[in-house]
Amino acid sequence: MIWCYGILTDEKMTDKDKKIIHMDQDAFFVSVELKKNPMLIGKPVIVGGNSDRGVVTSCSYEARKFGVHAAMPGRMAKQLCPQAIFVRGNMDDYSKASHEITEIISERVPLFEKASIDEHYIDMTGMDKFFGCMKFASELRQTIIKETGLPISFGLSVNKTVSKIVTNECKPNGEMEIPFPGVQPFLNPLAVHKIPGIGDATYRRLSEMGVRKVQTLAEIPQELMFKILGQHGLGILQKANGIDLSPVVPYRERKSIGTQTTFESDSMDISKMKAILSGMVTNLTYELRSQQKLTACITITIRYSNFETVTQQAQIPYTALDSLLINKAHDLFRKLYSKRMLLRLIGVRLSHLVSGFEQIGLYHTSEEEYDLYQAMDKVRDHYGIESVVKACIVKRPERDENGKIIKYNPRKKHLEKLQEDENQPVEERKKSRIRAFINSDLGTATKLDG
16 A cells, blocks of 8 residues: 555565664763762762753753753753752763774674764664574673673664664663564554654644544544644654654764865965864854764865875864864864975865764853854854854955055945856855855865765
8 A cells, every 4th residue: 555645655564574773872971970980870860950051961860750851951950859969071981982882883783873972773684594683682782781881772673763762662771672563552552752753842733633642643644644744744654653764874984074175376374274274164063063963083184285195083072062173173283284395285074973962061161152152053044154254264354555444334345245246157156255265365165075
């Protein structure tokens, strides 16, 4: 049977042969803190949110009993659980633990996807002929626990969505398999908010319709679902029926973003190089935050005038913050540029990307700086990426014949820009001010997507 709107019910028939494992750390940040300080075991522990404006990053299951949860304002968490122990947290430790777990998984499975800093999807389809997938997953889980000292849970089922739900249902420190025949009976009695992708707004909309259980959601006609929630509603309807066609995406180094510029004439202007690096990193970090991604590796590339190309990279705690990455980029550039020779190219690449948000208080960064990043991103979202730039990459103000700074006249500038645009090709109009600055002073810039 085939549904309209592109939903194929017969795709479910292929799911019975799939074996997808979803592994997720239990209260990951808190677990790392408990490993560092066993005296905290059994107590309500909260990572982050230790100031009035802070936000809870993670909390122990003891704290969750009082209603505390991630993303909750710290002030509210203190009211719900006055006896909670607040820990500032350290992203260096969490990144290191995440890398250790990923390394263990990568050495033992044929195909896996690192979905975030603390969760992985593993595709074991077709491996039943060699060994039982449930047995393998259980042994892998025990290996991770033994080698890292951190608790982890997993769900095994026919696709990524169902496996993730299974994991959430067997937490903490649990494991469960739901084979193909049991998928719908497993999903039906669950609350609709257990389905990944259903946020607060969608949940309220469904609740207003009287839809609170997955079974009720799964029985809604697709035409009605499309009318209410559009294409997003059809995706939710698929998940409620145990359908998820998304593949496990291999975790590779190619998951990266980068940019580079080739100078029009070879240069040794170090201050200008650092300014361009700052501009490149600023654009890339904005792109990371827009895509809700974090990076754990930065690579700097330079090419000398004799075409010798050298690169250097550094592992860093997961982040998407300008200041940390700019400082690291400048540090790598200083180490790379060892020859007093002209340069013809410089580039930056951010890799080891995972889904996630930068967490207040985990990078030794002030809340004011976080607020600044959020404010700048809002301006860029509305007015374009070039609307807010680092002062170091902006040209010096123009001066008149007497040496006085010519005051900025936005109306005059706008009229000049309109006149200039009329005389330029379409492609030239699309260039950002930052890129135009690089082009006019040094050469051509190229964006690299991995």
